[in-house]
Amino acid sequence: MRYTRxxxxxxxxxxxxxxxxxxxxxxxxxxxxxxxxxxxERMIQFFKYHIFDAEKNLSExxxxxxxxxxxxxxxxxxxxxxxxxxxxxxxxxxxLSAMKEGTGVDFRQMWERFFPS
Numbered sequence: 138m139r140y141t142r143x144x145x146x147x148x149x150x151x152x153x154x155x156x157x158x159x160x161x162x163x164x165x166x167x168x169x170x171x172x173x174x175x176x177x178e179r180m181i182q183f184f185k186y187h188i189f190d191a192e193k194n195l196s197e198x199x200x201x202x203x204x205x206x207x208x209x210x211x212x213x214x215x216x217x218x219x220x221x222x223x224x225x226x227x228x229x230x231x232x233l234s235a236m237k238e239g240t241g242v243d244f245r246q247m248w249e250r251f252f253p254s
Contacts, residue, residue, distance in 0.1 A: 153221030161192035184247050191232035
């Protein structure tokens, strides 16, 4: 049986995390190039490159992110889905903050434009 994003019902933490990912879907390498001569395209590719990186890191190291989440926020999570959303938000939030610190550009507006809630 072939699954699509709409018919996929995750049943574990890793599957829940993967279902939240917008750009990373198990690829071994990052497909986004940050060397475009066009400044606008370069900014978009830079953004996608780093979001892909954050999603890949979360998918491959959920226990590390769970540890960070419990250190920062503590608390109990009612389900794998609830925990996965909290982990995803933490990973993306940290990546966006690091990008702002490194470049001086706030990428949260770009995040909201590309991936509205």
